[in-house]
Amino acid sequence: MSPEFRVRVGQALGNERVRRNIRRAMDGLVLKRCKAFPDEHELTVLRRRGKLIRGHALANLPDLLRELERNCERNGIRVHWAETAEEGNGIVLDILRRHGAELVIKGKSMVSEEMGLNAYLEAQGIEPVETDLGEFILQLADERPSHIIGPAIHKDRLEVAELFANHFPEIPSGEDIEGLTAAARQIMREYFGRALAGISGVNFAVAETGTLCLVENEGNGRLCTTVPQVHIAVCGIEKVIARLDQLPPLLTLLTRSATGQPITTYVNMISGPRREGELDGPGEVHLVLLDNGRSRVHADRELRSILRCIRCGACMNHCPVYSRLGGHAYGTVYPGPIGSVLEPQLQGIDRLGDLPDASSLCGACGEVCPVRIPLPGLLRRLRAEGIRGRKGSRVIGRGSRRKPMHQLIWALWSRVNACPVLYRGLTGLATRLRWLVPTSLGPWSRTRAAPVIAPRSLHELARAEGLEGE
Amino acid sequence: MDKPASVYFFGTCLIDMILPQAGLAAMRLLQREGIKVVYPQGQTCCGQPAYNSGYDKEARAVARRQLDAFPRDIPVVVPSASCAGMIKVQYPRLFAGTPDKGRADHLAARVYELTDFLARVLDWRRKDLGEPITVVLHHSCSARREMGVAEAATVLLSRLEHLETLEPDHAHECCGFGGTFSVKQPEISAAMAADKSMAIASTGAQVLVSQDGGCLMNLGGTLTRRFPDPSQRPAVKHIAELLWERTHEP
Amino acid sequence: MSAARDRILQRLRARHPAEPRPLPDNPVRRFDWTGEERLMRFKECLEAVRGEVAWVGEDWPRILFERLREKGAINLRYALDSDLGAELEQAWPDGDAIRLIPHREQVETCRQDLFSRTDAGLTGCLGGIAETGSLVLWPSVQEPRLLSLVPPIHAVVLEASRIRSTFHEFLVEEDWAGRGMPTNALLITGPSKSADIEQTLAYGVHGPKELLVLVRQDQGPAGLA
Numbered sequence: 054m055s056p057e058f059r060v061r062v063g064q065a066l067g068n069e070r071v072r073r074n075i076r077r078a079m080d081g082l083v084l085k086r087c088k089a090f091p092d093e094h095e096l097t098v099l100r101r102r103g104k105l106i107r108g109h110a111l112a113n114l115p116d117l118l119r120e121l122e123r124n125c126e127r128n129g130i131r132v133h134w135a136e137t138a139e140e141g142n143g144i145v146l147d148i149l150r151r152h153g154a155e156l157v158i159k160g161k162s163m164v165s166e167e168m169g170l171n172a173y174l175e176a177q178g179i180e181p182v183e184t185d186l187g188e189f190i191l192q193l194a195d196e197r198p199s200h201i202i203g204p205a206i207h208k209d210r211l212e213v214a215e216l217f218a219n220h221f222p223e224i225p226s227g228e229d230i231e232g233l234t235a236a237a238r239q240i241m242r243e244y245f246g247r248a249l250a251g252i253s254g255v256n257f258a259v260a261e262t263g264t265l266c267l268v269e270n271e272g273n274g275r276l277c278t279t280v281p282q283v284h285i286a287v288c289g290i291e292k293v294i295a296r297l298d299q300l301p302p303l304l305t306l307l308t309r310s311a312t313g314q315p316i317t318t319y320v321n322m323i324s325g326p327r328r329e330g331e332l333d334g335p336g337e338v339h340l341v342l343l344d345n346g347r348s349r350v351h352a353d354r355e356l357r358s359i360l361r362c363i364r365c366g367a368c369m370n371h372c373p374v375y376s377r378l379g380g381h382a383y384g385t386v387y388p389g390p391i392g393s394v395l396e397p398q399l400q401g402i403d404r405l406g407d408l409p410d411a412s413s414l415c416g417a418c419g420e421v422c423p424v425r426i427p428l429p430g431l432l433r434r435l436r437a438e439g440i441r442g443r444k445g446s447r448v449i450g451r452g453s454r455r456k457p458m459h460q461l462i463w464a465l466w467s468r469v470n471a472c473p474v475l476y477r478g479l480t481g482l483a484t485r486l487r488w489l490v491p492t493s494l495g496p497w498s499r500t501r502a503a504p505v506i507a508p509r510s511l512h513e514l515a516r517a518e519g520l521e522g523e
Numbered sequence: 524m525d526k527p528a529s530v531y532f533f534g535t536c537l538i539d540m541i542l543p544q545a546g547l548a549a550m551r552l553l554q555r556e557g558i559k560v561v562y563p564q565g566q567t568c569c570g571q572p573a574y575n576s577g578y579d580k581e582a583r584a585v586a587r588r589q590l591d592a593f594p595r596d597i598p599v600v601v602p603s604a605s606c607a608g609m610i611k612v613q614y615p616r617l618f619a620g621t622p623d624k625g626r627a628d629h630l631a632a633r634v635y636e637l638t639d640f641l642a643r644v645l646d647w648r649r650k651d652l653g654e655p656i657t658v659v660l661h662h663s664c665s666a667r668r669e670m671g672v673a674e675a676a677t678v679l680l681s682r683l684e685h686l687e688t689l690e691p692d693h694a695h696e697c698c699g700f701g702g703t704f705s706v707k708q709p710e711i712s713a714a715m716a717a718d719k720s721m722a723i724a725s726t727g728a729q730v731l732v733s734q735d736g737g738c739l740m741n742l743g744g745t746l747t748r749r750f751p752d753p754s755q756r757p758a759v760k761h762i763a764e765l766l767w768e769r770t771h772e773p
Numbered sequence: 774m775s776a777a778r779d780r781i782l783q784r785l786r787a788r789h790p791a792e793p794r795p796l797p798d799n800p801v802r803r804f805d806w807t808g809e810e811r812l813m814r815f816k817e818c819l820e821a822v823r824g825e826v827a828w829v830g831e832d833w834p835r836i837l838f839e840r841l842r843e844k845g846a847i848n849l850r851y852a853l854d855s856d857l858g859a860e861l862e863q864a865w866p867d868g869d870a871i872r873l874i875p876h877r878e879q880v881e882t883c884r885q886d887l888f889s890r891t892d893a894g895l896t897g898c899l900g901g902i903a904e905t906g907s908l909v910l911w912p913s914v915q916e917p918r919l920l921s922l923v924p925p926i927h928a929v930v931l932e933a934s935r936i937r938s939t940f941h942e943f944l945v946e947e948d949w950a951g952r953g954m955p956t957n958a959l960l961i962t963g964p965s966k967s968a969d970i971e972q973t974l975a976y977g978v979h980g981p982k983e984l985l986v987l988v989r990q991d992q993g994p995a996g997l998a
Contacts, residue, residue: 118781210971234967262949297954301941316907316940322954324954344781348781
């Protein structure tokens with residue numbers, strides 16, 4: 054385990070307040086999702102359909118991306134392609150500069166976090182203002198999101214009240230949630246009126262009609278994509294789906310898996326800039342398609358399945374590790390199970406190999422994934438990649454986690470367990486010498502009594518009863 | 524499936540070394556139902572520790588021995604959902620693209636977790652001869668998810684009329700064992716084990732029982748450290764031991 | 774730009790040749806509800822997220838007027854060149870108490886008025902979805918997007934006969950893909966809300982604080998097909 058990760062884990066586990074906030078939030082989300090899917094059969098059918106729809110999109114990705122581009126352009130949406138985050142940031146900057154935008158309002162977008170877009174724009178003298186309440190709170194606190202749906206989930210009401218009081222002393226916000234929300238509304242109103250440009254993410258990009266689908270509850274997404282002169286949508290290349298009629302099953306899976314809602318307050322389907330005669334809407338709509346390593350993941354048949362993800366967050370909500378650590382401990386943009394599979398592939402196992410290891414493989418994530426991504430299997434695959442790259446693998450940093458000492462231990466273990474005579478000999482010896490076996494087993498024994506070796510092994514007992522014959 | 528005349532028993536390395544009494548109890552349960560139990564001496568470990576650590580090659584070498592040890596076309600009963608899952612679900616993957624794939628598939632198809640075999644194949648019912656008792660049944664993640672046999676254990680316990688099960692807080696959550704996880708990520712594992720053992724102790728149950736020895740070692744070890752006085756903590760048993768003890772005239 | 778595009782597409786094609794996988798089965802989700810049931814379900818679901826539902830007939834402008842007065846609104850913005858607009862103007866009880874503002878300018882010229890001096894906005898809609906209590910809006914030249922978004926009160930006239938059971942049904946039976954999508958098709962389900970602070974729901978965030986749906990029927994609820 055890297056020292057940085059160990060430190061973050063220690064800090065997370067030791068922070069009582071955050072642990073309490075996160076645990077309470079996760080418990081709530083787990084319950085909400087459970088209530089939203091009362092019919093087991095319906096859920097099974099939906100998940101299978103979700104998997105097939107997203108799987109189909111990935112199987113036909115290059116063609117669908119071209120179709121998406123064609124139809125978007127036909128609708129008047131300008132499509133840009135970025136191989137890296139840097140390129141994506143450059144494209145966004147270019148557009149903003151052309152319009153002389155010094156301030157840009159943002160709807161929530163995990164891809165923009167991935168790109169580090171805010172910091173980039175700030176360095177270029179452009180002020181990005183987060184309009185989603187959770188993201189806005191984080192911007193005030195100068196923190197990164199800790200959850201992909203509820204970015205400020207680690208904060209409680211009092212922390213938020215303090216932030217508001219410090220940054221906006223002139224606006225009475227109080228400490229109750231209603232008051233804080235009203236204050237946020239008032240503060241944001243001014244920005245909505247003023248901004249020349251708005252940036253959003255995309256939940257699903259429909260190839261068939263050149264439509265960008267965004268879901269939200271607050272209305273800030275709509276405001277960011279309707280009021281300013283320019284709307285820039287940033288989107289991972291894996292987010293495309295083939296047909297418009299695939300939206301309903303995916304949307305119901307997304308909202309119910311994420312927050313237990315049958316539907317979000319707003320479902321926006323944007324198919325172009327302001328048309329002739331219309332009274333509002335942006336004059337320009339841009340779509341930035343980001344690769345940033347996704348095409349490499351796509352090339353691996355097994356690992357590709359992670360790209361089915363519809364960003365619901367159910368995996369982290371149900372993860373016993375995430376609900377104790379919270380998102381910041383992972384040190385990545387995407388935390389939890391999705392992050393532990395995606396991020397090491399984007400940044401390399403040599404850098405982030407601790408993440409796939411930070412799992413007991415309990416399978417709670419895979420059980421709830423709306424598009425049936427086999428998360429535990431992928432975590433295991435990445436562990437194997439860390440030791441030795443599979444034939445034909447292109448995982449960055451493959452083999453980098455194989456340590457000579459561990460390899461020796463596993464080689465010896467294998468030797469013994471692959472040779473029944475040796476196995477029986479050694480286990481027999483261990484039972485005879487059990488009182489000499491140390492009762493302290495390093496990390497295990499810090500918090501647990503060590504297991505006691507039995508006086509006679511089961512092999513011995515079975516042999517004594519003559520059970521080996523057929 | 525009809526009741527077979529004989530079955531193999533795959534004891535698991537953990538039970539072999541630490542909980543052989545549970546293995547013995549399991550075999551007794553099967554023998555009492557009129558089944559001949561065969562315990563091949565050539566069995567060792569299912570290979571899961573290496574497999575979950577990313578050492579596929581080493582895991583395969585060990586797993587191959589198990590393919591050798593259980594060749595006949597009879598069921599293989601395993602007193603662990605975790606090890607059963609390794610063979611049943613993971614062996615076909617581990618041996619994909621190798622000459623042993625056929626044998627692996629054949630073995631995988633014959634594997635049963637113990638309580639699943641007792642409940643589904645044998646429709647096990649025996650009179651509860653014990654005193655009234657309260658029990659927490661901890662379902663391992665493998666039982667719950669990978670093998671889908673959690674229900675089997677619940678059903679078997681429900682047939683013991685003097686036994687009452689109590690459900691702890693966050694019953695569906697992992698206990699934090701995860702095999703090598705408990706050693707590789709000790710802080711996180713300990714936090715999970717602490718929460719789970721406190722939840723179990725809070726029920727006041729007299730016994731903690733599970734289909735999986737790994738969880739029992741993890742929780743039992745944690746409970747022992749937290750509550751050094753045995754009267755303050757539940758006794759810890761493998762479900763095979765519990766079922767045998769409660770229904771067997773000594 | 775197109776160099777990046779070509780490289781990305783090339784990488785996606787390189788390892789696996791095109792796999793013409795057929796589209797997965799996607800049967801239209803619908804429910805066997807009667808018109809009455811759809812109506813009740815729509816109302817229940819919308820009210821569960823703090824939407825308000827009122828049954829109206831031809832007298833809807835008067836009912837709207839009364840509701841707005843209760844809410845303390847002093848003006849109402851609406852689309853000028855629309856059937857609804859004409860009905861509204863004709864039957865509006867008191868233009869002094871609540872002033873009617875026909876919305877006809879580009880947002881650039883009326884931004885201030887729209888953002889800070891408009892209490893309520895009225896729109897029609899394409900229809901409703903019973904399963905989730907949602908409205909379907911297709912903003913148009915006459916009825917722009919911001920009318921249903923900026924004013925703190927959003928009032929909508931919904932024809933009861935235009936409520937379908939699911940979104941899937943709507944989208945497929947009305948052939949949205951075939952007929953061409955508008956600039957911004959929308960589903961609206963209640964006033965704006967957020968649960969970003971302590972997972973507790975708070976209503977009236979950046980979008981409207983109140984959503985009032987006037988469900989117009991030819992006859993009473995029993996008269997629905």
